[in-house]
Amino acid sequence: MKVYHGKILTVNENNDVFDYLVEDRGRIVFVGNELPEKYRRAETIELGGRALIPPFADTHQHFASFSAFHAGLNVMEAASNREILDMVRAFASKASAKTLIAFGASPYSVEEGRLVSREELDAVTFGKPLFMVKYDGHACVVNTALLKKLPKKIKQLRGFRGLRLYHKLAFHPGAHREYAEGRGL
Secondary structure, X not given: OEEEEEEEEOOOOOOOEEEEEEEEOOEEEEEEOOOOHHHOOOEEEEEEEEEEOOOOOOHHHOHHHHHHHHHXXXXXXXXXXXXXXXXHHHHHHHOOOOOEEEXXXXXOOOOXXXXXXXXXXXXXXXXXXXXXXXXXXOEEEEOHHHHHHOOHHHHOOOOOOOOEEEOOOOOOOOHHHHHHOOOOO
């Protein structure tokens, strides 16, 4: 029997995140925030900054996007592009990361009915590289500072348009992990 303590992602109907998971001979026997007394003597594995993800989850859950989302600026609640740009300006003025990440942009939730443009991002990011991932994780808008950092081989890929990078254009293997860890390009 083992107790895992840390961030336990359940991928249940509520997307609950719990503090404890107890495994006994390959079976999950408990998941929750308060460890019951009967499991307190079991070997405990501290997850630290890591998360435990179910082994049989729908792989289209966008766990990489989940990481990016928690590493940057959440713009999901913005009602307009003006509000998004104000949020980005404030974030960029304080952030020390090499590459800035914003997540949650949607043309469907802002009054303008479109994503912010590269030029708009350029005006509020103080020359810092930034990419803004759409709410669904399938595309992003980047600013000029980030475009300049992209390797030539990326810029030559079919489908590269300069303004938006689409899902199949995944910078390079492990890019989301590197961004989530703050290493950037």
